[in-house]
Amino acid sequence: MSSEDVYILGIKMTKFGKHKELDTLDLACEATFAALADGGVTMKDMGIIAAGNLMGGAAPIAQLIQKQAGQTGIPAYNVSNACATGATALRVACMSVKAGESDFGLAVGVEKLAGAGLLAGGSRKSDGDSWQRSGRYGAVAPVDGRIGTDTMPGVFAQIGMEYGNKYGGANFELFAQISEKNHGHSTLNPLAAYSKKMSLEEIMGDLMIAYPNTRPMCSANCDGAAAAVVVSASKLATLSLEQQRRAVKISASILTSDPFEEACQVLPNVNTLTRNAATQAYEQAGVGPADLDLVELHDCFATAELVHYDNLMLCEEGGAVDFFKSGAPFRDGTTPVNVSGGLQSKGHPIAATGIANIWEVCHHLRGEAGPRQIEGAKVGLAHVIGLASACGVHILEKSAA
Amino acid sequence: MAEQIPFVEYLTLGDDPHLVAHECTGCGARFFDRRNACASCSGTDFKPARVATQGVLRSFTIVAFAAPGIDVPFVSAIVDCEGTSVRANIVNTPADPENVKLGMPVRLTTFPIGSDSEGVEAINFGFEPAA
Ligand SMILES: [Zn+2]
Numbered sequence: 001m002s003s004e005d006v007y008i009l010g011i012k013m014t015k016f017g018k019h020k021e022l023d024t025l026d027l028a029c030e031a032t033f034a035a036l037a038d039g040g041v042t043m044k045d046m047g048i049i050a051a052g053n054l055m056g057g058a059a060p061i062a063q064l065i066q067k068q069a070g071q072t073g074i075p076a077y078n079v080s081n082a083c084a085t086g087a088t089a090l091r092v093a094c095m096s097v098k099a100g101e102s103d104f105g106l107a108v109g110v111e112k113l114a115g116a117g118l119l120a121g122g123s124r125k126s127d128g129d130s131w132q133r134s135g136r137y138g139a140v141a142p143v144d145g146r147i148g149t150d151t152m153p154g155v156f157a158q159i160g161m162e163y164g165n166k167y168g169g170a171n172f173e174l175f176a177q178i179s180e181k182n183h184g185h186s187t188l189n190p191l192a193a194y195s196k197k198m199s200l201e202e203i204m205g206d207l208m209i210a211y212p213n214t215r216p217m218c219s220a221n222c223d224g225a226a227a228a229v230v231v232s233a234s235k236l237a238t239l240s241l242e243q244q245r246r247a248v249k250i251s252a253s254i255l256t257s258d259p260f261e262e263a264c265q266v267l268p269n270v271n272t273l274t275r276n277a278a279t280q281a282y283e284q285a286g287v288g289p290a291d292l293d294l295v296e297l298h299d300c301f302a303t304a305e306l307v308h309y310d311n312l313m314l315c316e317e318g319g320a321v322d323f324f325k326s327g328a329p330f331r332d333g334t335t336p337v338n339v340s341g342g343l344q345s346k347g348h349p350i351a352a353t354g355i356a357n358i359w360e361v362c363h364h365l366r367g368e369a370g371p372r373q374i375e376g377a378k379v380g381l382a383h384v385i386g387l388a389s390a391c392g393v394h395i396l397e398k399s400a401a
Numbered sequence: 402m403a404e405q406i407p408f409v410e411y412l413t414l415g416d417d418p419h420l421v422a423h424e425c426t427g428c429g430a431r432f433f434d435r436r437n438a439c440a441s442c443s444g445t446d447f448k449p450a451r452v453a454t455q456g457v458l459r460s461f462t463i464v465a466f467a468a469p470g471i472d473v474p475f476v477s478a479i480v481d482c483e484g485t486s487v488r489a490n491i492v493n494t495p496a497d498p499e500n501v502k503l504g505m506p507v508r509l510t511t512f513p514i515g516s517d518s519e520g521v522e523a524i525n526f527g528f529e530p531a532a
Contacts, residue, residue: 130517131406136434138410140523145471146408146514147525148488149464154477157462162479165459165503172498211463211474211498260441263486265432267460267479 005233006097007247008396009104010039013356016224016347017193018114024056028065028110031225031352035106039229040243043070046229047102050077050092052085052109052351065108074102082386083300085109086226086354087255091392093230094253103235109356110225111349153210153218153301155387158267160212160303163310169321170306172212176203178324179217179302179344185331186341188372193222193347217302222347226355245399248362251285251379252395258388270304270385274311277393281381282313285395289313292335293377294364296357298385299342309337312383312393336374339364354392357382365398408514408525409433418511418526422485424450431485454509456482456528461503463496476501480528492527506531 012034014027022030028051036042043066051062062076075096081088086109093105131140137147144150149158164170183198198216206214231239236247256277261269282288289312297312299305306320314335315323323329329337340346340360343353361380363369378398385391407414411433413421422431427444431452438445461478476491478501492510494500507528514525 130519131521131523133410138435140406140408141514142468143409145464145467145475146490148479148490149462149467149477151464151467153466154462154464158460158477158479161462161503162460208463208465208474210465213462260430262430262484263479265434265440266486266488 004098006094006250006253007231007233007236007399008228008250008358008362009041009231009236009243009247010035010037010229011227011355011359011362012038013191013226013352013359014224015191016222016349016356019223022223024053024110024112025064025068027112027223027225028053028061028108029068031110031227032065032069032106032108035227035229039231040240041104041229043072045104046072046074046106048075048077048093048096048105050079050089050105050107052079052081052089053111054080054082054085054351055111055113061110062108081390082388083298083348083350084255084354084384084386084390084392085351086356087384087392087394088354088390090228090230090355090358090394091253091255093228094250097230097232103232105230106227107230107355108225108227109351109354111351112223113221113349114223149210151210152387153213155268156301156304157210157213159270160301160306162267163307163320167318167321172204173200174321174324175212175217175302175306176200176214178299178305179203181330182299182338182342182344183216185339185372186345189341189346192341192345193220194345195341213301213303217344219300219343219348220345222349224347224349224352224356226352226359228355228358246366247399248365249397249399250394251287251397252281252393254281254284254393256280256391268387268389270389271307271311273389273391274308274383274385274393275313277391278312281393281395285397287379287395289335291379292381294336294339294361294374294380295383296338296340296360296380297383299338299344300348302344305338305342308383312381331372331374339372339374354384357384358394358396361396365396403516403520403522405522405524408523412511412524412526414511414524418509419454420452420487420509420526422450422452423447452485452487453483455531456480456487456507458491458501458503458505458507459486461491461501463498463501478528480507490527491529493529
């Protein structure tokens with residue numbers, strides 16, 4: 001063990017779904033105390049807290065959590081990175097531990113979204129009485145809907161269709177089959193917002209949101225929180241054997257943003273920054289895609305999952321359609337993808353997602369995933385992407401202890 | 402004839418409607434929005450560049466749920482205009498996957514989107530099938 005290594009000591013996600021009786025802080029504290037208990041530590045042990053809550057307003061969520069869970073005076077970082085907010089919070093905690101500033105770090109992501117409708121984006125003001133130019137395009141009225149779309153289902157539909165244009169084979173039915181896979185996986189996940197198996201006919205016949213994404217092919221807005229406690233390798237060595245046995249090694253923790261390319265300001269390019277993050281992560285961890293026993297990737301829409309098979313290099317470049325058709329990403333396949341049910345079934349409480357994906361992987365690496373356990377899982381990858389854009393990739397390994 | 406204004410500043414009207422991008426003189430990157438600098442090379446010198454009015458449909462979606470006031474369904478698309486990517490709606494064809502196909506040739510067209518209280522007409526652009 002090198003002293004710079006960082007481990008997940010405790011991690012938990014709440015049930016995702018509707019929590020009418022619980023507010024944002026209830027959910028955040030539930031996840032926080034569950035993660036601390038899972039790691040056998042308390043708030044007093046933490047040297048840093050990083051937390052995110054994207055849609056909840058301007059209040060500093062980290063300090064709000066401290067004011068319920070324990071005001072110990074430690075540095076608090078409030079992070080905001082779209083759908084990569086949770087992964088960013090974890091990354092901040094990891095950096096602090098890696099830098100030797102803290103022995104233990106806490107990362108929390110929480111969101112209250114149930115009833116918010118589809119992850120739409122594209123809010124717009126009403127048109128004025130007389131044309132007046134505003135904004136960076138000098139538009140006389142909102143451009144969303146008049147010059148393309150800003151809605152998330154539409155943007156990610158175009159991202160999937162662009163892949164189809166480049167490599168062929170990606171059509172409505174194929175994207176719906178990806179969704180069918182994830183809804184099938186979700187039946188084994190008691191914490192998923194939706195855990196109902198859906199047939200291909202049901203998925204394709206459901207309400208069209210933005211072709212080719214129908215409603216069940218879109219991530220479900222819901223309430224939820226997730227929290228993780230990280231620890232330095234040297235500190236972990238002083239803890240109990242049980243804590244060491246359940247600790248999960250963070251073999252790679254990477255965050256990238258989107259580098260400039262032609263068209264990237266016309267349609268967000270979620271490909272290059274994911275490929276860059278994956279490349280760096282594989283190098284840092286010293287593992288390759290073939291070593292992965294499971295992958296949780298950011299299937300905010302069925303059209304997104306396809307492109308990330310390729311971006312994470314789970315298949316040859318251009319080979320995502322064949323990869324899916326081979327059965328590889330099914331739970332009994334060679335590279336199980338989204339055995340949690342993915343965001344389409346599990347739900348997508350934005351700031352919680354980047355930690356919940358890591359919890360899912362840890363759950364399997366610890367051998368604690370019950371009926372949905374991927375047998376013998378030793379290495380896993382968790383990926384999230386937030387538009388505008390940020391990509392988090394973490395590679396996790398079963399503890400050798 | 403009513404006074405007409407372009408919907409966005411990067412649309413030029415007249416007998417030969419076309420889009421004009423800000424082209425970085427350092428690296429050639431093109432942008433449609435007001436710039437502080439170039440996202441590719443950080444240069445600050447730009448020149449206007451006419452964008453081709455012919456293109457190929459590189460991606461699209463058919464949006465069924467949109468902001469209030471936007472007619473649905475509509476086709477949102479990314480058009481490759483001879484190397485410059487443009488975001489626009491596909492118009493003058495039914496909004497369904499039988500009539501909108503990846504790789505199909507399209508051309509720029511303009512149309513009024515309404516008049517303000519002083520009778521000034523705003524003209525937007527879109528792309529229509531060119532075949
Ligand atoms: Zn430049």
